[in-house]
Amino acid sequence: MRRATLYRYQLPLVPGTVLRDRRVAEREGLLVQLRHGAAEGWGEVAPLPGFSAETLAEAQAAVQAGLRVWQAGGGFSGSGVPSADWGLSIALAELTGTLPEAADFTTVPLCHGDPDALFARLAGQPLAKMKVGLYEAVRDGMLVQLLLEALPDLHLRLDANRSWTPEKARQFARYVDPALRARIAFLEEPCRTPQASRAFAQESGIPTAWDESAREAGFRVQAEPGVTALVVKPMLLGSLAQVQARIREAQAAGLAVVISSSVESSLGLTQLARLAAWLTPGSATGLDTLSLMAAQLVRPWPGSALPLRPVADLQEVWSC
Ligand SMILES: O=C(O)CCC(=O)c1ccccc1C(=O)O
Ligand SMILES: [Mg+2]
Numbered sequence: 328m329r330r331a332t333l334y335r336y337q338l339p340l341v342p343g344t345v346l347r348d349r350r351v352a353e354r355e356g357l358l359v360q361l362r363h364g365a366a367e368g369w370g371e372v373a374p375l376p377g378f379s380a381e382t383l384a385e386a387q388a389a390v391q392a393g394l395r396v397w398q399a400g401g402g403f404s405g406s407g408v409p410s411a412d413w414g415l416s417i418a419l420a421e422l423t424g425t426l427p428e429a430a431d432f433t434t435v436p437l438c439h440g441d442p443d444a445l446f447a448r449l450a451g452q453p454l455a456k457m458k459v460g461l462y463e464a465v466r467d468g469m470l471v472q473l474l475l476e477a478l479p480d481l482h483l484r485l486d487a488n489r490s491w492t493p494e495k496a497r498q499f500a501r502y503v504d505p506a507l508r509a510r511i512a513f514l515e516e517p518c519r520t521p522q523a524s525r526a527f528a529q530e531s532g533i534p535t536a537w538d539e540s541a542r543e544a545g546f547r548v549q550a551e552p553g554v555t556a557l558v559v560k561p562m563l564l565g566s567l568a569q570v571q572a573r574i575r576e577a578q579a580a581g582l583a584v585v586i587s588s589s590v591e592s593s594l595g596l597t598q599l600a601r602l603a604a605w606l607t608p609g610s611a612t613g614l615d616t617l618s619l620m621a622a623q624l625v626r627p628w629p630g631s632a633l634p635l636r637p638v639a640d641l642q643e644v645w646s647c
Contacts, residue, residue: 368422460490468502528553
């Protein structure tokens with residue numbers, strides 16, 4: 328007998344959490360639970376407002392349609408709704424034992440601008456990620472310079488989320504010593520267009536990583552000068568098969584692949600840590616978003632002190 332249950336969750340985010348210029352108070356999503364005999368599989372379906380094209384209601388409708396097919400003995404049928412396809416396919420992969428248990432829980436710490444807090448946090452870290460583009464480009468450049476100078480073992484990943492014009496990007500780079508730029512592993516999406524980001528990477532020597540660009544129609548994974556990495560956010564991309572295909576293509580093109588968070592619950596994040604150990608071994612993940620939340624969900628992230636909400640606290644919204 329196959330059984331499927333959908334649960335709805337709401338998790339408060341820490342006050343002041345901003346996603347793409349909006350303040351967000353809470354993260355909402357669905358958990359899918361599949362059961363077949365003694366086997367069980369879970370998945371998370373949580374479109375990210377401001378990033379996903381679909382609403383949670385649209386994702387729920389797509390998951391329910393897919394679950395009815397599965398419940399009646401069918402296989403996975405993709406809907407084209409990325410969060411629905413990701414959540415359902417990863418639940419199936421867990422159910423069938425396709426998703427290995429082994430996980431890589433070492434993730435790159437994610438930092439935002441306050442310099443005093445940054446020094447304390449980053450001392451002794453080999454690699455950290457910092458958001459830039461939220462303040463003046465000159466200030467970002469000075470801060471990156473200061474950090475790389477003061478912490479000689481530190482390497483940085485930067486993420487500008489397409490904030491800069493070519494001139495702003497140049498202002499940033501002007502404040503970072505060319506000799507120190509070698510410790511910038513990459514800068515995600517510096518400019519508003521991929522063309523401008525490519526040009527900036529070549530002129531500054533600071534490699535680009537694609538994130539937003541990889542979700543645009545017509546994007547092709549390819550080796551190109553100045554581009555070193557591809558950020559993969561499964562919740563925004565689609566089914567496990569689509570995620571695997573994208574990772575394989577990028578690896579074949581010589582790009583580093585970084586599995587990254589779409590602000591999933593601890594359940595979704597632990598699955599991404601397993602996905603990374605399986606498909607991108609040796610590439611440090613970008614999963615440090617649990618600290619934006621006030622609680623964990625169903626499965627704990629090792630070392631997190633946040634309270635854990637059990638399945639019993641969840642609201643069941645649908646089953647078949
Ligand atoms: O990738 C990471 O290290 C953390 C996740 C992150 O930066 C992020 C989280 C939610 C939405 C967008 C982004 C982003 O990479 O731009
Ligand atoms: Mg990014």
